[in-house]
Amino acid sequence: MESKSAEPRKVLVVGGGGREHALAWKIARSPLVSEVLCAPGNAGTRADGRNVAVAADDLDGIVRLAVEEECGLVVIGPEDPLCNGLADRLRARGLAVFGPNADGARLEGSKLFAKELLERHRIPTGAWRRFDRAGAAKSYLETLSVWPQVIKADGLAAGKGVFVCADVREACGVVDTLMEEKKLGAAGDQIVVEEFLVGQEVSVQAITDGRALLILEPVVDHKQVGEGDTGPNTGGMGIYSPVPFLTQRLMRQIEQRVMIPILHALRVEEIDYRGVLYAGLMVTEAGPRVLEFNCRFGDPETQATVRRLSSDLVPYLLAAAENRLGAEEPPEWDPRACIGVVAAAEGYPGPYRKGDPIRGLEEAGACEDVVVFHAGTRTEGDAAVTNGGRVLCVTALGDELEDARTLAYGAVDKIHWNGMFCRSDIGRPRRRGPIFDEGADDAVEVAHGGSVEPGEGADGAPIA
Numbered sequence: 260m261e262s263k264s265a266e267p268r269k270v271l272v273v274g275g276g277g278r279e280h281a282l283a284w285k286i287a288r289s290p291l292v293s294e295v296l297c298a299p300g301n302a303g304t305r306a307d308g309r310n311v312a313v314a315a316d317d318l319d320g321i322v323r324l325a326v327e328e329e330c331g332l333v334v335i336g337p338e339d340p341l342c343n344g345l346a347d348r349l350r351a352r353g354l355a356v357f358g359p360n361a362d363g364a365r366l367e368g369s370k371l372f373a374k375e376l377l378e379r380h381r382i383p384t385g386a387w388r389r390f391d392r393a394g395a396a397k398s399y400l401e402t403l404s405v406w407p408q409v410i411k412a413d414g415l416a417a418g419k420g421v422f423v424c425a426d427v428r429e430a431c432g433v434v435d436t437l438m439e440e441k442k443l444g445a446a447g448d449q450i451v452v453e454e455f456l457v458g459q460e461v462s463v464q465a466i467t468d469g470r471a472l473l474i475l476e477p478v479v480d481h482k483q484v485g486e487g488d489t490g491p492n493t494g495g496m497g498i499y500s501p502v503p504f505l506t507q508r509l510m511r512q513i514e515q516r517v518m519i520p521i522l523h524a525l526r527v528e529e530i531d532y533r534g535v536l537y538a539g540l541m542v543t544e545a546g547p548r549v550l551e552f553n554c555r556f557g558d559p560e561t562q563a564t565v566r567r568l569s570s571d572l573v574p575y576l577l578a579a580a581e582n583r584l585g586a587e588e589p590p591e592w593d594p595r596a597c598i599g600v601v602a603a604a605e606g607y608p609g610p611y612r613k614g615d616p617i618r619g620l621e622e623a624g625a626c627e628d629v630v631v632f633h634a635g636t637r638t639e640g641d642a643a644v645t646n647g648g649r650v651l652c653v654t655a656l657g658d659e660l661e662d663a664r665t666l667a668y669g670a671v672d673k674i675h676w677n678g679m680f681c682r683s684d685i686g687r688p689r690r691r692g693p694i695f696d697e698g699a700d701d702a703v704e705v706a707h708g709g710s711v712e713p714g715e716g717a718d719g720a721p722i723a
């Protein structure tokens with residue numbers, strides 16, 4: 260699993276949230292790496308690398324930094340720079356880049372592009388219609404008898420472009436906000452009206468070089484702000500992995516019906532995709548359905564991924580960047596469970612407080628099997644202060660999910676700032692709808708993962 264060039268290299272992580280801290284933390288532990296640079300990073304990434312004051316969406320600045328520092332690998336965290344062509348520009352300069360070009364990033368950047376691709380390649384997803392005029396959308400909504408319905412703005416909206424509407428009045432209001440008032444700008448010029456799916460939500464991420472797939476351990480992210488999965492959606496309030504309801508049979512279905520076909524679809528479209536394929540899935544009574552694809556690592560999913568990944572991550576990132584992932588051995592996973600509790604600032608996901616000094620970080624980080632990842636923090640002098648809605652993600656490993664929970668919340672109790680809050684039920688999913696796949700086989704306990712060539716299932720059988 261050694262990289263081709265043994266010389267330790269500088270790695271640049273682009274971004275400054277929790278995902279980027281988790282990536283920097285993991286990458287800094289690799290013997291293949293001499294130094295981690297983070298642009299711009301946060302108060303946490305300082306412990307694992309060198310922060311450089313270049314914003315993730317300053318594409319010129321990032322390219323200049325990567326070239327001047329002779330970075331041997333650039334890992335792009337957020338979706339915006341990917342959609343704006345950062346990977347294309349870095350590759351044009353001959354750099355090794357983990358993250359798709361702008362054509363591949365459309366998978367996340369346009370919900371319509373993704374839906375059309377899914378439909379063309381018969382990848383299971385909710386029934387949907389596209390609209391580019393408010394009048395037509397509202398006339399269609401008037402005809403519907405089944406509610407709720409989901410309305411999605413086509414373009415990037417930083418998690419604020421999806422609306423679950425209880426009735427036609429609410430739905431028409433959303434159409435007006437998006438298409439008449441242009442609340443999300445051009446992102447709402449076109450919309451998708453989608454069937455509401457009932458089931459259990461899960462994130463399945465894979466590293467790919469466009470040919471081989473390395474499916475990572477699945478993670479559940481509690482999206483809603485309130486206890487018991489209630490209230491408005493957020494960027495994610497906490498995570499757990501492994502996922503007890505995902506049986507081996509379901510994982511195989513996801514691999515064969517979703518992950519391999521999407522990779523195949525990208526190839527057919529002649530998209531050279533090197534990075535993460537992140538499937539947001541609803542596991543329904545009728546099987547897994549794609550809610551969306553993201554073109555980068557999940558946040559906060561990645562915090563659990565790096566805690567559970569025992570192997571070095573860097574060989575896979577490099578192999579994906581250099582189109583040779585198929586030659587890598589599958590990684591090893593820690594069999595223990597991970598819980599990550601997001602600590603957020605008062606007001607989140609609405610307008611939130613900023614600039615509050617954070618106390619207790621050292622005590623929390625010293626707890627057994629705990630790592631505290633920073634998300635929305637910055638340094639003021641030597642102290643960390645809050646600087647975002649989701650401020651920290653406190654992760655812990657334990658033999659069982661309950662053990663990890665106890666450890667994670669024990670560490671959370673040591674942290675304090677004015678207005679800090681978190682959910683107290685991370686890792687205890689509200690049971691929604693029927694129980695799927697009961698009795699089919701045992702829950703996935705050991706790591707799933709391995710390189711799979713498209714056109715071939717994990718067991719070598721051709722895909723249907």
Ligand SMILES: Nc1ncnc2c1ncn2[C@@H]1O[C@H](COP(=O)(O)OP(=O)(O)O)[C@@H](O)[C@H]1O
Nearest residue numbers: 385409418419421453454455456482539550551
């Ligand atoms: N068809 C659907 N049925 C039920 N819930 C949905 C559906 N589509 C999206 N959601 C919910 O809305 C959330 C956000 O939708 P998603 O498509 O992931 O958009 P984004 O992450 O870009 O905001 C999902 O995590 C899921 O909880």
Ligand SMILES: [Mg+2]
Nearest residue numbers: 539550551553
């Ligand atoms: Mg999503």
